[in-house]
Amino acid sequence: MTPSRRFFLGGTLAGAGLLALGGVGLSAQSSVMVAPDAPLRALTPRQFSVLVAVADRVCPGGGALPVAREVGVAGAIDRLLSTMHPGDAAELGQALDLIENAAIALVLDGRARPFTACDPAAQDAALRAWATSGITLRRKAFLALKGLIASAYHANPATYAGVGYPGPPPGLVAGGGIP
Amino acid sequence: MSGAQTGWVDASTMSAPLSRTCDVVIVGSGAGGAVLAAGLAAQGLDVIVLEEGGRYQASDLTLQEGDAFPALYQDRGTRGTSDLGVTIMQGRAVGGTTMVNWTTCFRTPERILAHWAAEHGVEDLALAPHFDAVEARLNIHTWPAEMANANNRTLQRGCEALGWEVRPLRRNVKGCANSGYCGVGCPVDGKQAMGITYLQDAVEAGATVISRVRVDHVDVAGRSARGVVGRAMSAEASGPDGVDVRIDAKVVVSSAGAINGPALMLRSGLDGGGRVGRRTFLHPVVAIVGRYAERIAPFYGAPQAMGSHHPIDRGPDRIGYFLEAAPLQPMLASVAASQIGAPLAAFMQALPHLSGLLALTVDGLLPGDEGGTTRLGSDGRIVVDYAFGPAYEEAFRSAMQDLARIHLAAGAELAGSLHQTPVVMRRDADVRLLEDAAYGAHAHRIFSAHQMGGLCMGADPARHPVDLQHRMRGVDNLFVVDGSVLPTALGVNPSQTIYGLAHRARGFVADAV
Numbered sequence: 001m002t003p004s005r006r007f008f009l010g011g012t013l014a015g016a017g018l019l020a021l022g023g024v025g026l027s028a029q030s031s032v033m034v035a036p037d038a039p040l041r042a043l044t045p046r047q048f049s050v051l052v053a054v055a056d057r058v059c060p061g062g063g064a065l066p067v068a069r070e071v072g073v074a075g076a077i078d079r080l081l082s083t084m085h086p087g088d089a090a091e092l093g094q095a096l097d098l099i100e101n102a103a104i105a106l107v108l109d110g111r112a113r114p115f116t117a118c119d120p121a122a123q124d125a126a127l128r129a130w131a132t133s134g135i136t137l138r139r140k141a142f143l144a145l146k147g148l149i150a151s152a153y154h155a156n157p158a159t160y161a162g163v164g165y166p167g168p169p170p171g172l173v174a175g176g177g178i179p
Numbered sequence: 180m181s182g183a184q185t186g187w188v189d190a191s192t193m194s195a196p197l198s199r200t201c202d203v204v205i206v207g208s209g210a211g212g213a214v215l216a217a218g219l220a221a222q223g224l225d226v227i228v229l230e231e232g233g234r235y236q237a238s239d240l241t242l243q244e245g246d247a248f249p250a251l252y253q254d255r256g257t258r259g260t261s262d263l264g265v266t267i268m269q270g271r272a273v274g275g276t277t278m279v280n281w282t283t284c285f286r287t288p289e290r291i292l293a294h295w296a297a298e299h300g301v302e303d304l305a306l307a308p309h310f311d312a313v314e315a316r317l318n319i320h321t322w323p324a325e326m327a328n329a330n331n332r333t334l335q336r337g338c339e340a341l342g343w344e345v346r347p348l349r350r351n352v353k354g355c356a357n358s359g360y361c362g363v364g365c366p367v368d369g370k371q372a373m374g375i376t377y378l379q380d381a382v383e384a385g386a387t388v389i390s391r392v393r394v395d396h397v398d399v400a401g402r403s404a405r406g407v408v409g410r411a412m413s414a415e416a417s418g419p420d421g422v423d424v425r426i427d428a429k430v431v432v433s434s435a436g437a438i439n440g441p442a443l444m445l446r447s448g449l450d451g452g453g454r455v456g457r458r459t460f461l462h463p464v465v466a467i468v469g470r471y472a473e474r475i476a477p478f479y480g481a482p483q484a485m486g487s488h489h490p491i492d493r494g495p496d497r498i499g500y501f502l503e504a505a506p507l508q509p510m511l512a513s514v515a516a517s518q519i520g521a522p523l524a525a526f527m528q529a530l531p532h533l534s535g536l537l538a539l540t541v542d543g544l545l546p547g548d549e550g551g552t553t554r555l556g557s558d559g560r561i562v563v564d565y566a567f568g569p570a571y572e573e574a575f576r577s578a579m580q581d582l583a584r585i586h587l588a589a590g591a592e593l594a595g596s597l598h599q600t601p602v603v604m605r606r607d608a609d610v611r612l613l614e615d616a617a618y619g620a621h622a623h624r625i626f627s628a629h630q631m632g633g634l635c636m637g638a639d640p641a642r643h644p645v646d647l648q649h650r651m652r653g654v655d656n657l658f659v660v661d662g663s664v665l666p667t668a669l670g671v672n673p674s675q676t677i678y679g680l681a682h683r684a685r686g687f688v689a690d691a692v
Binding site: 058059061062063076080083085086088124131132136139140144146147148152153154155156162163165172 | 241242243244245248249254255256257262263266356358360366367415416417418478508509510512513514516519520521523524527528530531556558559560599621
């Protein structure tokens with residue numbers, strides 16, 4: 001990446017941040033908050049609520065598959081983040097804050113509502129915008145969220161039946177011997 | 180030190196600072212450190228091995244991916260390149276990556292050894308007797324073709340239909356249950372991982388293996404390494420949270436592996452004139468998934484049983500690659516999938532009928548291909564930068580086309596890429612659809628299960644921070660014995676090369692005590 005390109009990307013995000021600070025009307029719109037089942041260890045309540053909303057779009061369920069919030073995906077990610085370098089949790093939290101911020105979304109994507117206050121179709125469009133953004137940082141943030149959410153969801157035994165995975169053969173677990 | 184614990188020790192349970200003296204301290208208990216420790220301990224040397232991860236035995240394992248990846252992999256299973264373009268799977272446990280690898284073993288290819296001799300001055304390694312020894316100890320042998328699961332038989336069937344070379348792989352297993360759980364820790368001690376082989380040998384010969392210690396740095400004064408300094412770290416901690424650890428030793432060895440090994444040197448103030456961390460190789464992996472009418476059950480059975488090196492040599496200007504299968508348990512499959520929402524669910528609901536095939540590109544061989552760079556971030560986190568140029572884009576495209584042809588020749592209903600918008604192919608003519616797709620980081624999923632280089636061995640002090648006897652140049656009693664010394668990627672799974680090099684390095688390290 002050339003220095004000018006890097007400066008451009010940095011400038012874009014910095015400019016959006018300044019607009020966000022100034023755009024009181026937009027950024028003051030209420031987030032739709034979701035209460036965690038357990039005390040949060042790494043994320044703020046708002047970040048957790050955004051993560052719940054994003055997870056529900058990454059893994060919306062259907063058929064025999066539950067929706068992400070039914071299997072506690074956001075809580076599992078919060079616990080995982082608490083075992084990682086504090087910088088990892090901080091960066092993911094910042095990404096969630098940016099996704100939620102309506103002023104930044106208006107500048108970058110033409111979306112004027114916080115992510116959590118959008119309907120599912122608008123949320124899907126927002127995530128597509130992050131996934132396909134020309135800004136490396138946004139694509140990276142999308143990949144981080146998608147990876148953590150899909151992992152937490154599909155590692156949960158409650159989702160095994162829905163994908164036809166019978167799980168570890170019981171005879172193999174905990175020294176049970178070869179079946 | 181009188182009264183000190185010996186054998187298997189867990190530093191996270193200690194309440195008083197740990198200070199010990201020994202002949203050789205080895206940082207890292209994986210394929211390099213374990214083989215070295217066993218050899219040195221057998222010679223009567225006082226050896227301490229330090230390992231950041233925990234010691235897990237078969238009875239500790241749940242075989243759940245959600246438990247295994249945070250416990251047994253680097254960065255809780257989330258390691259990646261700085262732009263997250265490559266997902267890096269690397270072990271973090273007693274036994275290192277051997278705790279979670281898929282057991283595929285190869286001797287170092289002759290063409291690679293010839294390249295090292297010509298381009299890096301790495302000559303006369305004479306690894307054959309060392310390979311003989313580790314093959315005997317680890318029971319490395321060809322896995323019977325009839326034991327291959329359906330996921331591997333698609334690779335075999337497709338290659339045979341296309342007239343391409345394909346053969347059964349060699350594995351370090353004894354009493355393997357063919358369960359398919361290598362990647363989450365073997366539940367039956369069938370895999371001959373370091374924890375039940377060379378590390379066990381080392382402990383029986385008097386060595387001490389101390390787990391849950393994060394080594395911060397090597398204490399270096401001038402040309403001499405005095406020991407290592409670190410702290411204990413409990414199982415769920417986000418960083419060191421336990422007692423201070425200091426081990427003084429006559430000889431210090433980094434066996435921390437590619438990525439962590441170069442980072443250890445950088446934290447120790449050793450940058451090798453800017454060469455430390457350079458030439459980090461990942462065998463960047465692309466995949467194509469096939470959907471079959473019949474049940475594949477890619478989550479069961481030995482992960483890798485068949486392999487093909489048909490496309491390994493594509494001429495002097497092109498990056499070669501080799502082909503193997505990927506086990507698909509749900510979590511790993513969902514990470515591989517590039518989509519979200521209903522398309523992700525549809526992908527996952529097809530899981531029992533999916534077969535995952537991989538192409539591993541061989542980095543570091545073309546002129547000017549320096550691979551990636553490992554460095555330290557401003558907050559101490561380890562950063563791996565890796566940029567893919569046009570040669571990789573060509574190789575990724577060619578590799579995906581080859582894998583798609585294999586799936587279709589093997590009878591797949593469809594073959595799909597892991598692009599953000601997958602390229603779906605139902606007949607051979609559709610393979611050309613891959614011509615129009617984008618390639619590189621963020622265009623499609625890329626993985627690494629093989630980390631190499633970063634502290635490259637070679638004859639030229641200006642280019643190679645490690646000499647031909649594994650000594651870190653500039654420090655007389657500091658050695659590097661692990662995959663980070665490899666001057667290029669291998670074109671085969673690296674574990675056996677690391678075992679063999681470590682077996683060879685025993686004499687060099689012992690002579691320095």
